[in-house]
Amino acid sequence: MCHQSTLIELRGISKRYGNVEALRDVNLVVQTRQIVAVVGDSGAGKSTLVHVLAGLVQPDAGSIAVRGETVKLDSVAKAVELGIASAFQQPQFCENLDVSANIFLGREMRQGLSMRDDAGMYAKAREVLNTLSTPVRAGQSIASLSGGQRQTVAIARTLLNNPSLIVLDEPTSSLSVTQTAEVLDYIVRLRSAGRSVIMVCHDLPNVFAVADRIVVMRHGTVCAVHATADTTYEEVIAEISGVSKGAVANRMRARASRTSMPCAGGAE
Template sequence: MTNLIEMSHISKAFGGSKALHSVSLDLKAGSVHALMGENGAGKSTLMKILAGVHQPDSGEIFMNGEKLDLKSPRDALDAGISTVFQEHSLLPNLSIAENMFLGREPTTRFGSIDYPEMSSQTAKALGELGLTLDPSQLVSNLTIAERQFVEIAHCIQADASVLILDEPTAALNAADVDVLNRNIRRLRDKGKAVVYISHRMEEIFELCDTVTVLKDGALVGTRVVSEITTDELIAMMVGRELQDLFPDRTGDKGDEILRVENLRITETSQPLSLTLHKGEIVALAGLEGQGQQRFLRSLIGRYHPFAGTISINGKALKMPLSTSSGVRHLQQLKVGFVPEDRKEEGLFLALPIAHNIAIV
């Protein structure tokens, strides 16, 4: 296989922070190339340079042997490089179809936007991923998983030569991941170069041909996936051999700190009860849309369940909690909440980091 993309000695700094130190990466046509590393290793920065979002301080990028000068995401898309970013980039006030063709809308012979054509092409792209969503539906009405699939469909629909997928399965269940993997293999077999960023080891070994590891903004190495073990890959990422991925479970539990009894999300749903003790992790599992989101939001007052009681450190709270003060009440009881969509619900993006951390 020939090199479709060559990134040579790429360096990038943000203020006094060096994000990338002379990193080189080759992408071959007809392959899936995993890019791995711990958080902050430089993976997203390197890919944002290839996507035209950032410009490197030094280094060069070549495509089919010709030097690229990517000043913007439009330049990258025009060159045949399409990206699904880790942070969703869809505009919630526009429809799925309008997002899919934003900036490149098809037009009629009279010069107006050809909405039927746009809707037809969108439905076709969604259909390839097994989705039956209405192209005219507003993105704001979609679930997180559905938004992720629309992002992926948008990337595929662009018919680019290089596709960058940054944590594409973070919001998907197992069945959705299988659908995505089938489409990635289909794109690989069509001669596309796919960059796949993920922390899920099983996906890397099942899907990818080659893996490159970054650490602290520097290149650790590139290996053929079939010639490396999971332990060797982890050692490349963390810089040392790991004896145990997780500490042994002691089985000792502390005092009870949370009790939920007979919580019914709706009038027809089955009652759910659970307890949580100090030093314990309780998993809440289920397929997308089975009530996990509404259950957790019931505990902080963002959703009103049909029935149920909740106690924190032995103190009973009247359900439903107040929509306006439930979160603040729980904060006073030292209960934190991290929402599914951290960008939209968990952060004030216009405020500095210090303000976001200090807000109570």
């Protein structure tokens, strides 16, 4: 078993937008070599939480510690400096550029003061793509890629500065079954390479497939934290929706019963 230690700790994080309390006294611990899934209904506070971690949003109260040292994530650049990289829904790409150029978009390597280092960027892009064992090539046109391959490029972009924590917001959204399986495999590879991952995900089968821990949010608070192996779909759905686990189980049984009924008028 790999040794784990605390990588990130959030204590009492709160954030308000006018009359809306997006986060309220949120506590969260992420260990090294761990995949943590954040789940919840719309408006639960999931996106605000990962935006805080990415340095996009500054909390009104609370503190953040990285490897035991209290820090201030007041910008994306500061988060990256501290080993936190992020990829969000619908990543933006330049369709006329290749994969390598898109991985380095806005962070181009240079030779001297002005000349762009295309060869250096290509080599580094190939290195991070090889880390994921993806068939996507550094010189491939971004316009030729599928949705899953584009998400792979977005993940590869997070690896440029060798981060300890990667934050992914709905990494499997709008992907096909095959593409989703590929992206989940890449997420597991990140953990195998010694990184931690926080992913916001609405699809519970994907969560249960890869996450070590599940953080359930509701109305801006963390209402439950589970080791994935110690919880069930029914329990997590009940906590997300605020209804009893028994009611959820009854609905799931009723649905299973309906889908297993033979069609009326079928051949005898």
